[in-house]
Amino acid sequence: MNFSSKLLQHAVEEFGRLPGIGNKTALRLVLHLLKQSDQEVSRFTQAIDQLKEKIQYCQECYNISDEPICEICRSIKRDKSTICVVEDTRDVMAIENTNQYQGVYHVLGGLISPMDGIGPSDLKIEGLLERLRKGEVKEVILALSATMEGDTTIFYLYRKLREFDVEVSTIARGIAFGGELEYVDEITLGRSILTRVPYERNSSWK
Protein backbone atom coordinates (compact mmCIF):
# COMPACT_ATOMS: atom_id res chain seq x y z
CA MET A 1 0.00 0.00 0.00
CA ASN A 2 1.14 3.54 -0.78
CA PHE A 3 0.39 5.62 2.29
CA SER A 4 0.24 9.39 2.07
CA SER A 5 1.39 9.64 5.69
CA LYS A 6 4.02 7.79 7.73
CA LEU A 7 1.92 8.20 10.89
CA LEU A 8 -1.01 6.56 9.15
CA GLN A 9 1.18 3.78 7.79
CA HIS A 10 2.64 3.12 11.25
CA ALA A 11 -0.79 2.89 12.90
CA VAL A 12 -2.08 0.59 10.14
CA GLU A 13 0.97 -1.67 10.49
CA GLU A 14 0.41 -1.92 14.25
CA PHE A 15 -3.25 -2.86 13.75
CA GLY A 16 -2.24 -5.32 11.05
CA ARG A 17 -0.16 -7.25 13.59
CA LEU A 18 -3.32 -8.34 15.39
CA PRO A 19 -4.51 -11.86 14.55
CA GLY A 20 -7.02 -12.03 11.72
CA ILE A 21 -6.62 -8.34 10.82
CA GLY A 22 -5.27 -7.82 7.30
CA ASN A 23 -3.97 -4.58 5.85
CA LYS A 24 -7.29 -3.45 4.40
CA THR A 25 -9.19 -4.10 7.62
CA ALA A 26 -6.44 -2.36 9.60
CA LEU A 27 -6.76 0.72 7.39
CA ARG A 28 -10.54 0.73 7.80
CA LEU A 29 -10.22 0.52 11.60
CA VAL A 30 -7.60 3.28 11.74
CA LEU A 31 -9.67 5.59 9.52
CA HIS A 32 -12.66 4.88 11.76
CA LEU A 33 -10.65 5.91 14.84
CA LEU A 34 -9.50 9.06 13.03
CA LYS A 35 -13.13 10.09 12.60
CA GLN A 36 -13.83 9.71 16.33
CA SER A 37 -13.34 12.50 18.86
CA ASP A 38 -10.08 12.85 20.79
CA GLN A 39 -11.82 11.64 23.95
CA GLU A 40 -13.10 8.49 22.30
CA VAL A 41 -9.70 7.59 20.89
CA SER A 42 -7.87 8.19 24.15
CA ARG A 43 -10.53 6.14 25.97
CA PHE A 44 -9.74 3.31 23.53
CA THR A 45 -5.97 3.44 23.99
CA GLN A 46 -6.22 4.01 27.74
CA ALA A 47 -8.43 0.95 28.16
CA ILE A 48 -5.69 -1.15 26.55
CA ASP A 49 -2.81 0.52 28.40
CA GLN A 50 -4.58 0.17 31.76
CA LEU A 51 -5.47 -3.46 31.12
CA LYS A 52 -1.86 -4.25 30.27
CA GLU A 53 -0.53 -2.28 33.24
CA LYS A 54 -2.91 -3.39 35.98
CA ILE A 55 -3.92 -6.86 34.86
CA GLN A 56 -3.65 -9.52 37.56
CA TYR A 57 -3.91 -13.25 37.43
CA CYS A 58 -5.60 -15.22 40.22
CA GLN A 59 -2.87 -16.73 42.43
CA GLU A 60 -4.84 -19.97 42.65
CA CYS A 61 -6.13 -20.67 39.14
CA TYR A 62 -4.25 -18.07 37.01
CA ASN A 63 -7.46 -16.76 35.47
CA ILE A 64 -7.54 -13.04 34.66
CA SER A 65 -8.83 -11.23 37.73
CA ASP A 66 -8.96 -7.77 39.26
CA GLU A 67 -8.02 -9.21 42.67
CA PRO A 68 -5.30 -11.54 43.95
CA ILE A 69 -7.79 -14.42 44.25
CA CYS A 70 -10.56 -14.56 41.65
CA GLU A 71 -14.27 -14.65 42.36
CA ILE A 72 -14.65 -18.33 41.49
CA CYS A 73 -11.76 -19.45 43.74
CA ARG A 74 -13.11 -17.26 46.57
CA SER A 75 -16.68 -18.55 46.31
CA ILE A 76 -17.76 -20.94 49.08
CA LYS A 77 -20.34 -22.42 46.71
CA ARG A 78 -17.71 -23.93 44.41
CA ASP A 79 -16.45 -27.48 44.86
CA LYS A 80 -12.69 -27.14 45.44
CA SER A 81 -12.10 -30.88 45.02
CA THR A 82 -12.70 -30.71 41.26
CA ILE A 83 -10.36 -28.74 39.00
CA CYS A 84 -11.18 -28.12 35.35
CA VAL A 85 -7.99 -27.43 33.35
CA VAL A 86 -8.49 -25.03 30.42
CA GLU A 87 -6.34 -23.17 27.92
CA ASP A 88 -7.38 -19.57 28.61
CA THR A 89 -9.97 -17.28 30.13
CA ARG A 90 -12.29 -17.64 27.12
CA ASP A 91 -12.78 -21.31 27.99
CA VAL A 92 -13.65 -20.39 31.59
CA MET A 93 -16.27 -17.99 30.24
CA ALA A 94 -17.65 -20.62 27.85
CA ILE A 95 -17.95 -23.27 30.57
CA GLU A 96 -19.41 -20.80 33.07
CA ASN A 97 -22.06 -19.92 30.49
CA THR A 98 -23.27 -23.56 30.45
CA ASN A 99 -24.17 -23.40 34.17
CA GLN A 100 -23.23 -27.09 34.33
CA TYR A 101 -20.01 -26.92 36.33
CA GLN A 102 -19.65 -26.24 40.04
CA GLY A 103 -15.93 -26.93 40.53
CA VAL A 104 -12.98 -24.58 40.15
CA TYR A 105 -10.60 -23.96 37.23
CA HIS A 106 -6.96 -23.95 36.34
CA VAL A 107 -5.93 -21.75 33.41
CA LEU A 108 -2.80 -23.01 31.63
CA GLY A 109 -2.32 -19.87 29.55
CA GLY A 110 -1.77 -21.81 26.34
CA LEU A 111 -1.20 -25.30 24.95
CA ILE A 112 2.02 -27.18 24.27
CA SER A 113 2.95 -26.34 20.69
CA PRO A 114 6.48 -27.12 19.50
CA MET A 115 5.68 -25.34 16.21
CA ASP A 116 5.15 -22.06 18.08
CA GLY A 117 7.99 -22.73 20.52
CA ILE A 118 5.64 -23.24 23.48
CA GLY A 119 6.83 -25.96 25.83
CA PRO A 120 5.43 -27.25 29.15
CA SER A 121 7.52 -24.73 31.12
CA ASP A 122 5.70 -21.84 29.39
CA LEU A 123 2.39 -23.02 30.85
CA LYS A 124 1.10 -22.88 34.43
CA ILE A 125 1.59 -26.62 34.92
CA GLU A 126 3.78 -26.36 38.03
CA GLY A 127 1.02 -24.29 39.68
CA LEU A 128 -1.45 -27.08 38.97
CA LEU A 129 0.81 -29.74 40.50
CA GLU A 130 1.29 -27.45 43.51
CA ARG A 131 -2.47 -27.39 44.03
CA LEU A 132 -2.64 -31.18 43.79
CA ARG A 133 0.13 -31.61 46.39
CA LYS A 134 -2.16 -30.06 48.99
CA GLY A 135 -4.15 -33.28 48.69
CA GLU A 136 -7.65 -31.81 48.61
CA VAL A 137 -8.32 -32.38 44.91
CA LYS A 138 -10.18 -35.56 43.90
CA GLU A 139 -10.76 -35.03 40.16
CA VAL A 140 -9.02 -33.16 37.37
CA ILE A 141 -11.04 -32.56 34.19
CA LEU A 142 -8.92 -31.78 31.13
CA ALA A 143 -11.15 -29.49 29.02
CA LEU A 144 -8.76 -28.71 26.17
CA SER A 145 -9.38 -28.19 22.45
CA ALA A 146 -9.69 -31.28 20.25
CA THR A 147 -6.60 -30.28 18.28
CA MET A 148 -3.07 -31.62 17.94
CA GLU A 149 -1.86 -29.11 20.56
CA GLY A 150 -4.72 -29.98 22.89
CA ASP A 151 -4.04 -33.71 22.60
CA THR A 152 -0.31 -33.21 23.17
CA THR A 153 -1.01 -31.17 26.29
CA ILE A 154 -3.52 -33.72 27.57
CA PHE A 155 -0.98 -36.52 27.08
CA TYR A 156 1.73 -34.55 28.90
CA LEU A 157 -0.57 -33.62 31.78
CA TYR A 158 -1.92 -37.16 32.07
CA ARG A 159 1.59 -38.54 32.66
CA LYS A 160 2.26 -35.86 35.30
CA LEU A 161 -1.10 -36.39 37.01
CA ARG A 162 -0.67 -40.17 37.33
CA GLU A 163 1.71 -39.52 40.24
CA PHE A 164 -1.19 -38.12 42.26
CA ASP A 165 -4.17 -39.87 43.77
CA VAL A 166 -6.71 -38.06 41.57
CA GLU A 167 -9.19 -39.12 38.95
CA VAL A 168 -8.30 -37.67 35.54
CA SER A 169 -11.01 -37.22 32.93
CA THR A 170 -11.35 -35.41 29.62
CA ILE A 171 -14.52 -33.76 28.35
CA ALA A 172 -16.60 -35.95 26.03
CA ARG A 173 -15.88 -35.79 22.34
CA GLY A 174 -18.46 -36.79 19.79
CA ILE A 175 -21.21 -35.44 17.63
CA ALA A 176 -22.40 -31.96 18.57
CA PHE A 177 -26.07 -31.44 19.39
CA GLY A 178 -27.86 -30.73 16.13
CA GLY A 179 -25.09 -32.45 14.17
CA GLU A 180 -26.15 -34.65 11.26
CA LEU A 181 -24.38 -37.99 10.99
CA GLU A 182 -23.54 -37.74 7.30
CA TYR A 183 -21.60 -34.48 7.77
CA VAL A 184 -19.54 -35.62 10.76
CA ASP A 185 -15.89 -36.35 9.95
CA GLU A 186 -14.74 -39.98 10.13
CA ILE A 187 -12.45 -39.63 13.13
CA THR A 188 -15.15 -38.06 15.28
CA LEU A 189 -17.77 -40.55 14.14
CA GLY A 190 -15.46 -43.54 14.63
CA ARG A 191 -14.45 -42.36 18.09
CA SER A 192 -18.03 -41.62 19.07
CA ILE A 193 -18.94 -45.25 18.33
CA LEU A 194 -15.96 -46.59 20.30
CA THR A 195 -16.72 -44.32 23.26
CA ARG A 196 -20.48 -44.89 23.19
CA VAL A 197 -22.32 -44.36 26.48
CA PRO A 198 -25.43 -46.04 27.95
CA TYR A 199 -28.61 -44.38 26.71
CA GLU A 200 -29.61 -43.20 30.18
CA ARG A 201 -26.43 -41.15 30.60
CA ASN A 202 -26.55 -39.28 27.31
CA SER A 203 -30.26 -38.65 27.14
CA SER A 204 -31.82 -35.42 28.21
CA TRP A 205 -35.13 -37.28 28.77
CA LYS A 206 -34.92 -38.08 32.44
Added chain:
Amino acid sequence: MNFSSKLLQHAVEEFGRLPGIGNKTALRLVLHLLKQSDQEVSRFTQAIDQLKEKIQYCQECYNISDEPICEICRSIKRDKSTICVVEDTRDVMAIENTNQYQGVYHVLGGLISPMDGIGPSDLKIEGLLERLRKGEVKEVILALSATMEGDTTIFYLYRKLREFDVEVSTIARGIAFGGELEYVDEITLGRSILTRVPYERNSSWK
Protein backbone atom coordinates in the same frame (compact mmCIF):
# COMPACT_ATOMS: atom_id res chain seq x y z
CA MET B 1 -20.40 -12.30 28.38
CA ASN B 2 -19.34 -12.89 31.97
CA PHE B 3 -15.96 -11.27 32.41
CA SER B 4 -13.75 -12.20 35.33
CA SER B 5 -12.21 -8.71 35.26
CA LYS B 6 -13.66 -5.23 34.80
CA LEU B 7 -10.43 -4.06 33.12
CA LEU B 8 -10.72 -6.88 30.60
CA GLN B 9 -14.39 -6.14 30.02
CA HIS B 10 -13.67 -2.45 29.46
CA ALA B 11 -10.92 -3.16 26.91
CA VAL B 12 -13.12 -5.68 25.08
CA GLU B 13 -15.99 -3.19 24.95
CA GLU B 14 -13.71 -0.53 23.49
CA PHE B 15 -12.45 -2.93 20.80
CA GLY B 16 -16.03 -4.03 20.14
CA ARG B 17 -16.92 -0.45 19.17
CA LEU B 18 -14.74 -0.71 16.05
CA PRO B 19 -16.64 -1.45 12.83
CA GLY B 20 -16.92 -5.14 11.99
CA ILE B 21 -15.46 -6.26 15.33
CA GLY B 22 -17.90 -8.30 17.39
CA ASN B 23 -17.54 -9.26 21.05
CA LYS B 24 -15.79 -12.57 20.40
CA THR B 25 -13.28 -11.05 18.00
CA ALA B 26 -12.70 -8.17 20.43
CA LEU B 27 -11.94 -10.63 23.22
CA ARG B 28 -9.53 -12.56 20.99
CA LEU B 29 -7.70 -9.35 20.04
CA VAL B 30 -7.47 -8.17 23.66
CA LEU B 31 -6.16 -11.56 24.85
CA HIS B 32 -3.62 -11.45 22.03
CA LEU B 33 -2.40 -8.02 23.19
CA LEU B 34 -2.21 -9.31 26.77
CA LYS B 35 0.23 -11.99 25.62
CA GLN B 36 2.51 -9.41 24.00
CA SER B 37 5.33 -7.64 25.81
CA ASP B 38 4.78 -4.25 27.47
CA GLN B 39 6.85 -2.59 24.73
CA GLU B 40 4.77 -4.07 21.95
CA VAL B 41 1.48 -3.02 23.54
CA SER B 42 2.65 0.52 24.21
CA ARG B 43 3.98 0.72 20.64
CA PHE B 44 0.46 -0.20 19.49
CA THR B 45 -1.35 2.36 21.61
CA GLN B 46 1.25 5.07 20.97
CA ALA B 47 0.93 4.61 17.20
CA ILE B 48 -2.79 5.35 17.52
CA ASP B 49 -2.37 8.22 19.99
CA GLN B 50 0.33 9.85 17.85
CA LEU B 51 -1.70 9.48 14.67
CA LYS B 52 -4.69 11.11 16.31
CA GLU B 53 -2.59 13.88 17.85
CA LYS B 54 -0.33 14.80 14.95
CA ILE B 55 -2.44 13.94 11.93
CA GLN B 56 -2.63 16.67 9.30
CA TYR B 57 -4.76 17.08 6.26
CA CYS B 58 -3.36 18.59 3.07
CA GLN B 59 -4.55 22.20 2.85
CA GLU B 60 -5.21 21.78 -0.87
CA CYS B 61 -6.91 18.39 -1.25
CA TYR B 62 -7.67 17.38 2.39
CA ASN B 63 -5.93 14.03 1.98
CA ILE B 64 -4.15 12.70 5.09
CA SER B 65 -0.60 14.02 5.02
CA ASP B 66 2.41 14.53 7.28
CA GLU B 67 2.97 17.97 5.80
CA PRO B 68 0.78 21.04 5.17
CA ILE B 69 0.66 20.29 1.43
CA CYS B 70 0.67 16.61 0.43
CA GLU B 71 3.14 14.96 -1.91
CA ILE B 72 0.67 14.71 -4.79
CA CYS B 73 -0.35 18.38 -4.62
CA ARG B 74 3.35 19.39 -4.37
CA SER B 75 4.47 17.29 -7.33
CA ILE B 76 5.26 19.22 -10.51
CA LYS B 77 4.50 16.08 -12.54
CA ARG B 78 0.79 16.14 -11.68
CA ASP B 79 -1.78 17.86 -13.85
CA LYS B 80 -3.39 20.52 -11.61
CA SER B 81 -6.16 21.20 -14.13
CA THR B 82 -7.89 17.88 -13.38
CA ILE B 83 -9.34 17.15 -9.93
CA CYS B 84 -10.59 13.70 -8.99
CA VAL B 85 -13.14 13.94 -6.14
CA VAL B 86 -13.11 10.92 -3.79
CA GLU B 87 -14.66 9.90 -0.48
CA ASP B 88 -11.54 9.19 1.58
CA THR B 89 -7.83 8.43 1.54
CA ARG B 90 -8.46 4.76 0.70
CA ASP B 91 -9.85 5.81 -2.67
CA VAL B 92 -6.77 7.94 -3.35
CA MET B 93 -4.61 4.90 -2.61
CA ALA B 94 -6.74 2.66 -4.83
CA ILE B 95 -6.60 5.08 -7.78
CA GLU B 96 -2.87 5.73 -7.29
CA ASN B 97 -2.32 1.96 -7.46
CA THR B 98 -3.79 1.84 -10.96
CA ASN B 99 -1.07 4.19 -12.29
CA GLN B 100 -3.71 5.53 -14.71
CA TYR B 101 -4.28 8.98 -13.26
CA GLN B 102 -1.97 11.98 -13.46
CA GLY B 103 -4.21 14.71 -12.04
CA VAL B 104 -4.74 15.76 -8.42
CA TYR B 105 -7.39 14.79 -5.87
CA HIS B 106 -9.97 16.28 -3.58
CA VAL B 107 -10.93 14.21 -0.52
CA LEU B 108 -14.48 14.91 0.70
CA GLY B 109 -14.07 13.00 3.97
CA GLY B 110 -17.36 11.15 3.56
CA LEU B 111 -20.54 11.03 1.51
CA ILE B 112 -23.88 12.76 2.02
CA SER B 113 -25.94 10.36 4.10
CA PRO B 114 -29.10 11.66 5.80
CA MET B 115 -29.45 8.29 7.57
CA ASP B 116 -26.14 8.87 9.38
CA GLY B 117 -26.78 12.59 9.83
CA ILE B 118 -24.06 13.60 7.35
CA GLY B 119 -25.01 16.64 5.29
CA PRO B 120 -23.09 18.63 2.65
CA SER B 121 -21.67 20.97 5.30
CA ASP B 122 -19.90 18.02 6.99
CA LEU B 123 -17.88 17.39 3.83
CA LYS B 124 -15.04 19.42 2.29
CA ILE B 125 -17.23 20.74 -0.50
CA GLU B 126 -16.53 24.44 0.16
CA GLY B 127 -12.82 23.71 -0.20
CA LEU B 128 -13.45 22.16 -3.61
CA LEU B 129 -15.44 25.18 -4.81
CA GLU B 130 -12.64 27.42 -3.51
CA ARG B 131 -10.16 25.55 -5.70
CA LEU B 132 -12.45 25.95 -8.71
CA ARG B 133 -12.80 29.70 -8.14
CA LYS B 134 -9.09 30.07 -8.89
CA GLY B 135 -10.01 29.23 -12.48
CA GLU B 136 -7.21 26.81 -13.27
CA VAL B 137 -9.28 23.62 -13.16
CA LYS B 138 -10.67 22.27 -16.44
CA GLU B 139 -12.18 18.94 -15.40
CA VAL B 140 -13.65 17.46 -12.23
CA ILE B 141 -13.96 13.66 -12.11
CA LEU B 142 -16.45 12.41 -9.53
CA ALA B 143 -15.03 9.03 -8.44
CA LEU B 144 -17.56 8.08 -5.75
CA SER B 145 -19.02 4.73 -4.76
CA ALA B 146 -21.92 3.35 -6.80
CA THR B 147 -24.22 3.48 -3.78
CA MET B 148 -27.20 5.56 -2.75
CA GLU B 149 -24.92 7.89 -0.76
CA GLY B 150 -22.47 8.13 -3.65
CA ASP B 151 -25.23 8.98 -6.11
CA THR B 152 -26.74 11.57 -3.76
CA THR B 153 -23.36 13.24 -3.34
CA ILE B 154 -22.70 13.19 -7.10
CA PHE B 155 -26.09 14.83 -7.73
CA TYR B 156 -25.43 17.51 -5.11
CA LEU B 157 -21.92 18.21 -6.41
CA TYR B 158 -23.07 18.26 -10.03
CA ARG B 159 -25.54 21.06 -9.29
CA LYS B 160 -22.83 23.06 -7.50
CA LEU B 161 -20.26 22.47 -10.22
CA ARG B 162 -22.55 23.64 -13.03
CA GLU B 163 -21.88 27.22 -11.92
CA PHE B 164 -18.25 26.83 -12.97
CA ASP B 165 -16.74 26.53 -16.40
CA VAL B 166 -15.46 22.97 -15.84
CA GLU B 167 -16.17 19.64 -17.42
CA VAL B 168 -17.75 17.25 -14.91
CA SER B 169 -17.43 13.51 -15.42
CA THR B 170 -18.08 10.40 -13.35
CA ILE B 171 -16.02 7.23 -13.53
CA ALA B 172 -17.45 4.55 -15.82
CA ARG B 173 -19.89 2.07 -14.36
CA GLY B 174 -20.43 -1.26 -15.97
CA ILE B 175 -19.36 -4.85 -15.91
CA ALA B 176 -16.07 -5.44 -14.10
CA PHE B 177 -13.22 -7.09 -15.96
CA GLY B 178 -13.64 -10.85 -15.62
CA GLY B 179 -17.35 -10.39 -14.87
CA GLU B 180 -19.74 -12.91 -16.42
CA LEU B 181 -22.90 -11.47 -17.96
CA GLU B 182 -25.32 -13.89 -16.34
CA TYR B 183 -24.21 -12.93 -12.83
CA VAL B 184 -24.36 -9.16 -13.33
CA ASP B 185 -27.35 -7.48 -11.65
CA GLU B 186 -30.04 -6.01 -13.91
CA ILE B 187 -29.40 -2.35 -13.11
CA THR B 188 -25.71 -2.58 -13.94
CA LEU B 189 -26.36 -4.62 -17.08
CA GLY B 190 -29.16 -2.32 -18.26
CA ARG B 191 -27.06 0.79 -17.68
CA SER B 192 -24.03 -0.75 -19.35
CA ILE B 193 -26.08 -1.23 -22.52
CA LEU B 194 -27.44 2.32 -22.42
CA THR B 195 -23.97 3.79 -21.83
CA ARG B 196 -22.20 1.57 -24.37
CA VAL B 197 -18.97 2.93 -25.85
CA PRO B 198 -17.37 2.49 -29.29
CA TYR B 199 -15.30 -0.70 -29.45
CA GLU B 200 -12.06 1.18 -30.00
CA ARG B 201 -12.37 3.08 -26.74
CA ASN B 202 -13.08 0.15 -24.46
CA SER B 203 -10.74 -2.37 -26.01
CA SER B 204 -7.34 -3.06 -24.58
CA TRP B 205 -6.24 -4.32 -28.05
CA LYS B 206 -4.69 -1.26 -29.52
